[in-house]
Amino acid sequence: MTLSGGALVGRASEAARIRQFVRNPGEDGHVLVVTGSPGIGKSALVDSEVGEPAGTGVRVLRAEGSETERELAFAGLHQLLRPVLAQAPVLPRRQSDALLGAFGMSDTPDEPDQLILRIAVLGLLAHVARSRPVLIVVDDAQWLDQDTVDVLAFVARRLEGERIALLGLVRAGAPLPAFARSCPVLDLGPLDADAAGRLLDAQPRRPTGPLRARILQEAEGNPLALIEFARSDPGQAPWPVEPLPLADRLEQRFAARLAGLPGATRQALLLAATDPGAVSGVPPQVWRPAEQAGLIEVRDAVVRFCHPLIRSAVYHAAPPTQRRAAHRRCAAALREAPDRRAWHLAAAGTGPDESVAREMERTARQTGRRGGLVSAALALQRAAELTPDRRERARRLTLAARLAAPTGQTAWVEELTDRVRTLCDDPVLLAHAALCRGQALALTPRRAAAYPLLTRTARDLAPHDPGDALQALATAALICYYGGDAGQRDELRRDFFRLAAAIGPRPEPDLASLWILTATDPSADHAALLAGVRGLAALDTAGPELAAATATLAWLLDENALALGLFDTVGGSPAAPSPLPDGLRCVEGWVCLEYGRWARARAVAAASARAAAQSDPPYTAAAPPALDAAVLALRGETGPARAAARQALDLVAARENRFVTVRARWALGMAAWADGDHEDAYDQFRAMFTADGDEVHYHVSRYGLGDLAAAAARIGRRESARRIVARLAERTAGSSPRQRAQLARARALLADGEEAGQHFRAALDEPGAQERPFSHAQVQLEYGEWLRRRLRSGRARPLLAGALETFVRLGAEPWAARARAELRAAGIRQNTGGRDRLPALTPQQRQIVSLAARGLTNREIGERLQLSPRTVGSHLYRSFPKLGVTARSQLRDVIDGRRTAPGLFALVDAGAGEDSGDRPQQHPA
Template identity: 70%
Template sequence: MGTSWGGTLVGRSSEAARVRGFVSSPGDGGQVLVVTGEPGIGKSALIDSEVDGLRDTGVRVLRAEGSESERALAFAGLHQLLRPVLAQAESLPDRQRDALLGAFGIAAGSAESDQLILRIAVLTLLSHTARRHPVLIVVDDAQWLDQDSLDVLAFVSRRLDGEQIRLLGAVRSGAPLPAFARSHPVLELGPLEASAAGRLLDAQPGPPVGPLRARVLDEAAGNPLALIEFAKLESGPGLWPVEPLPLTDRLEQGFTSRLDGLPGATKRALLLAATGTGTVEGIAPEVWRPAEQAELIRLRGGDVRFRHPLIRSAVYHAAPPAERHEAHRRWAAALRDVPGRRAWHLAAAGTGPDEAVAREMECAAEQTGKRSGFAAAALAFQRAAELSPDEPDRVRRFTRAAAMAALTGQATWAEDLTAQVEALTDDPVQLALIRLHKGQALALTPRRNAAYTLLLRVAETLAPHHPAQALEALAAAALVCYYSGDAGRRDEIRRVYSLIAASPGRRQEHELACLWIRAATDPSADRAGLLAVLRRLAAFEPAGPGLLAAAATIAWLLDETTVAVHLFERMSGPALTPAPLPDGLRCVEGWVCLEHGRWSTARAVAAASTRAAALSDPPFTAAAPRALDACVLALQGDPAAARASAREALDLAAAQENRFVAVRARWAMGTAAAAEGDHDAAFDQFRLMFTTDGDEVHYHVSRYGLADLAAAAARTGRQDAARAVVDRLADRLTNSSSRHRALLFRARALLADADEAEQCFRAALDEPYAEDRPFAHAHTQLDYGEWLRRRLRSGQARPLLAAALETFGRLGAEPWTSRALAELRAAGIRQSPGVSDSLPALTPQQQEIVRLAARGLTNREIGERLQLSPRTVGSHLYRSFPKLGVTARSQLRDLVDGRMPQVAELTQVEAGAGREGRDGPYEHTG
């Protein structure tokens, strides 16, 4: 079974390119390639995808597939391989023809008489065939080919030089490599990565949803066969974490047939291994040996691992229920010090409602939720509800399960839990409480409009009874309003808010919800009051991750980036580790890091959010991380990749009416165009962040493209068009944050005449936001320095350009680093000898790897951040060291921290002309 669906290979682009290059480029890279991997990993699908199209190109494909049933038949595989060309055997010399046909029993004689003649006959026949057309020999499941055929292929494989013959084999991992594969390249197929596994699962008819989807992805462990088979399951009771997913009848029979001959003690030991997730204690090695010989398990010391995810399922479901229950009881007894896992085993060992077990399960759910394990907590609350004998407890626990499920992005799951409660009660308040969580889940799906209506109704229903939950519902409605960018909904939210906010109590979560609603609907209104509340909440030391995440998000909305960074650091700990946010809000940390100049962390957040989106139902949250990644790529100088990610984000945003993502993607595309010097294209993209009338497409984030629009306009002669937008927004930005005022001043400077421009540049640099948004500050310094130099005021321009150069170099903003260097040279400055200017010569990915290595991260840690293998990371560093002029990893920190020239390290090579006022812009170089 492979990784393809509907004729399309999923998630194997690099491996497919390797096979494609092998089969289509005779003479390059050797004549033999072997693909290995565990059963069901996709070896056959990969080979088929690249080989099937060769028949129309004139390549003669000869194929053999190993079979266990024919393994003892001499030359069975060779006969299968050569059967299409056996008619040409008549042209062979007599002895060769007789040896070949005798081996197959077609003619008198025996292959045993002269093995060398037989091998030469096969090579000659293939060589004659290859004179007319290139020949590709494909041997699938080579571990089951008969030994005689393998010996002949080994002989042939050593004599292919100069022949238009290639040999492509597939061998199961763990099996000895056949002789024809030895000393030749091997392509190892590993599990599908998370996003590819999600795509393959979604391509199946009726793919699983809710918690079952996450279970399938987890248990299949990236194995395509397991994904496809588990996808056939239907949601229902009994599919819990300690109970392996069942198989289809066909597969179960195929796997369990290998259990029939095992001793009873071995079967019981296998059931224990299939039931638990840890080391099985107290079982002698000889008990496991028959299972290992049957290729069901691998033993590594005392550790037992099933050779395939489906074997574990087959072993578990082949056992009678009573034996499964006993196995769970044994695990529960062994796990007294691990209450979470113990509770699951107790639940699986029971046969009906049990309040004692339900309480243990609820405690486990609470502890898991505190660690931000939202999906596991939701599942545990759901199981506790099903074990509850009394209806009120069932309603309460189902409601808590829905609250956790809403944080996972699994909207269908939250809807199913809501339906459970709706079948148990008609109490309007209880129904409103469960529907609150349904609305929260739907708020992060394309059904946002339905979510908004539901949440508003829930808020009104709960206002007299549960003001805290009413505010929670309204806060979720405000989230919908913010992502959609629909300014018209803000009045509705304010109306309902006025009904609730009068008496919310003084608990923190009430204040936090109020603060979020006000900030999300209008970040500019009463900004001082909002900041005072935010600082009080952020100073609360025992704050949990939920409070910190919300406070950090509000700080970001209010343009308090340094505060947001500090709050995220309190959540996440080590640098480059994404904070444990709910999936729908995960990218907020990335946007904060983007603005604060922590671009590696921003990309890591985007990657983590993309992986989480692959698990959501539907994968609605996939749009934001693509837009975030596009923005970082554009700033780092990879415009092609930035545009590709931005287009993906735009496609998703259009389908979801997500103006927030659409505007961010437009900014990325405009920045990518500006990095390439295509300022007309940049203007067109930035202009799309605003309406035809010059208003904001999104009432908040559109503003961040204002100065970039003006910069593109100034370079393309479209100042009047940009000026109309700037004038329309001027009043809103003047009384807003320091960031907004700086953007407005920079935009006006770029569009104004000489006297007003200088005043506006100085005002923009005087706004206290340099530390919060270093790239934006350096961009203004660069614009002002260019403006000064073009007016022959190079002496005043140099400090600004040098400061901008240092910031761009530190951030890795390659296009702007090059632009600042060019301006400095034009201003009469060259870099001093001994200062390295080699880092910008690396590719953006190499620069990022070097920066992470300079921070002390290992190759494995860097690979985890950037989704690369440690070997690939090491290869990039190996190629980068000569370009950087370093010989040791320990030298990277000094190079990265001190490589860019400071003002004192710049040498003046020609005096600037024009007036050089002593009161120039030197105070703006910080």
């Protein structure tokens, strides 16, 4: 549960709760119980916070329950008080005798009076606590002897005013001991995917490839299981129907618990460990001894092992012959589940078998169609193991590598392709294997080696398989895009045109060719590229993979509405598995960021981070924090934004991934702008361009052009920014409306005199403003400021009001505050109302308030948002004071007022400047 250096993994909030309890006992009571399943990390968590390091000033007294000592009276109490028993003489003689007599340390032959004994324990603890606070820690409290439990229950009820706290650790499912009832409970659940991955990667023997994924799956977030599975030596990774092995010491320990069970129960347990779906015919009485032994739980005829390690121990404690027999029984019982049946047939065999190999290949194809790439690749790898013919084995291994390449398991793909090279010398098959290897390496730190491998493979495959030749160049184009180097981009385009000439005409639509041309230069022949993308989007037969790929192309061409519509057709929540490779999962988030769906962008970033944590190596982890940083910066959460952006920069070197570097720099610049630090903002935006004024990244650097000009204008660096704008003007002018709007905005901010107004209007007139609301509102705000400073307040007010409406709707508070200030200076005051208060809510609170205003109950809202009714009620409780309401019935007025706002702005003293307006005006926002 800890990394090197003792740092806890994934328990920050729980650790803070323990710290708060230890430092301030009595705020929420003097007793706290920590519960959780075996191995979940209860002891590690408590030890990390109450290990009595120097300077804490707390005296820790410990006891640990033991199954073997449950029948020994006061065994736990003796363990607890032993360090301070020497101070017992300070107690009154009768109490001291009762206390020592309970432990057989007194000459008094009589049994101690129970009340006096309890008072003596409380008195001794109170005496010790006079010098410094006392913390009682009881581990495995469910196994304490009853006499100790009774004493602690007496003490726990009398701690008010004392400097004594009691921390009990209880196994989940066990009844709480008497001293722990009716007190706060901290329940430890499994580690999340990210924390589990970090803990696993911190082990001395770091698992990779499919084994890493298997451990994460079977451990179910249990820290002990993660550590023990990583510690064992599986040799060749077991197949999916074979549980992971344990270290010998653990296997022997569990085997001892199995030895006392009836034979029928042991056989049933082995069958359940092999496949829980194959035990439907086992009578309930057969399971009962295993339930009583705490090995399994049976609910509604479903058998579940009480701990991930128990299943492994049951399976591997059986001899190989019995395990193979169990697989045969499972195969016979699962005739209606052909995929699982094939796996069990493979596990039941003892050597090559072409008929079973064909079954496994069929299973792989079925699984691959459902999107289970890892499972399909494993099935093909198993099919290859069962294949007698060497060339056929190489073919199946190549197919396995192709399916494994997008999963992020690079070491696995390299292992598969290395085996292909040892099995055959067919140049076409070897070229296909090289393509798989290059695709796997494309999003790793070894992308520099992948690029020439892919371009060489494209040439090798062109005469034999033009489609895969283009796929090789398409992957090279992905490397080129994330690298962002214009020289490499030009080289790749030349390679593509040579290859396209050699291949000849391709069937339309040609996704690979369209991807290569778009990823290398979205601005070149923008109209033709966009027509091709729209042709792909119109295909009725497009599946989720093609829809996601087409959405990515639309994003590159700044067609956000089309991209978002395609992502919506893919369906599912951001947390669901994505049809995109892990390295491209954030594309949907960048689309949502520009489109104004910021909550969804953050959800995509979180899901992408979780997916990146599962990859090997987790190289794609740099993009999610860059995306999250961008959203946080625009919302004015500048501290977290900077932390996320710096995390992204730490995870990726600039030369390897200029895309993420430029995105992170932009987020840092927007955070600095939100804080009013225009010098730092300029420095960050300037870092998106080279010293000569070229783009650091040939595509995304252009999106910082307007913000660079804004910062330069604020700090008097116009000439420097003008040189960059002039250098990029020719490349940008013929591209997307978004890039043209950026260019016009930059020119407006850097222009002198009336020329600025022309450029502002050009920026506002570019089509697609609804696809980039924040950027459009920036231009409205800046044009409104420019007009007001020239005493044209009447023309400025609608622009400023429109900008404010957008900023408030998006939650971009720093920009909303600036728009309000400009409106006040333009002679507009804001009426107070619910509208001003809505930005104070979190995005989830705004969503809940909106649904509640429509009359939905907490349960109905929870079903829509996948929250519990209690959580919904908690959010509403915290939202009411922010909105200035006291009843649910008032929410409709708040929301309706936000939508229409008929009297939001009213003209006040505006002066008599040009176009200032002489009569009261109202501008709907």
